[in-house]
């Protein structure tokens with residue numbers, strides 16, 4: 249199975265080298281691409297220096313979800329069967345990749361979430377963000393009819409089915425992780441979660457701030473509504 253790990257990065261010059269070295273040390277047979285979301289620092293130069301392919305946006309998309317369309321297009325056009333999203337800030341562990349990829353490799357799932365809340369180990373975000381995560385996980389669970397505990401986790405694996413859905417069928421931007429999951433589900437993806445551990449950032453801080461604590465829930469609700477409005481059209485398109 250041809251597998252791609254897509255590292256998403258924005259101004260991660262102090263973390264990207266260690267992230268890529270972690271992936272190289274624990275490479276279980278995947279290719280790597282970095283989606284550089286318009287960084288203004290040395291992120292892209294460091295990747296090139298290490299010989300890792302980089303797709304650089306000319307401008308920052310204003311949030312990490314702007315990298316999603318780019319990596320799906322890359323994976324679709326390079327004929328990958330399995331694709332993982334992996335953070336460039338070092339919070340994700342390369343040693344966890346085999347367990348996140350396994351359900352896709354076994355043909356059991358199309359959209360696998362690495363959940364911080366199944367094993368209850370490692371870094372699990374701030375209290376405020378945990379409230380948001382559990383609220384959106386609850387909303388999404390009730391729509392898909394299956395328990396999802398960590399819908400916002402950025403550690404995910406997708407099968408070819410999801411790669412094709414976003415690479416060749418769904419032509420709009422995706423703004424939110426709940427929307428991404430729902431669109432995939434409406435497109436026929438089987439969802440699964442596996443327990444993973446995350447660690448805290450080694451350097452720098454999350455670009456998301458207090459303003460995002462208000463913007464994210466609003467964006468989430470609007471994006472979920474949008475996905476629900478597109479549900480019928482997507483399901484008809486599958487027939």
Ligand SMILES: Nc1nc2c(ncn2[C@@H]2O[C@H](COP(=O)(O)OP(=O)(O)O)[C@@H](O)[C@H]2O)c(=O)[nH]1
Pocket residue numbers: 256257258259260285308309310311312313314315334335336337338339402453454455456
């Ligand atoms: N904040 C932010 N992160 C981005 C963007 N594009 C890519 N990323 C990457 O997305 C990942 C998650 O972002 P981060 O700020 O650490 O968010 P958090 O881990 O959810 O607190 C990191 O690897 C970032 O480098 C962007 O436009 N904004």
Ligand SMILES: [Mg+2]
Pocket residue numbers: 335337339449454
């Ligand atoms: Mg982070």
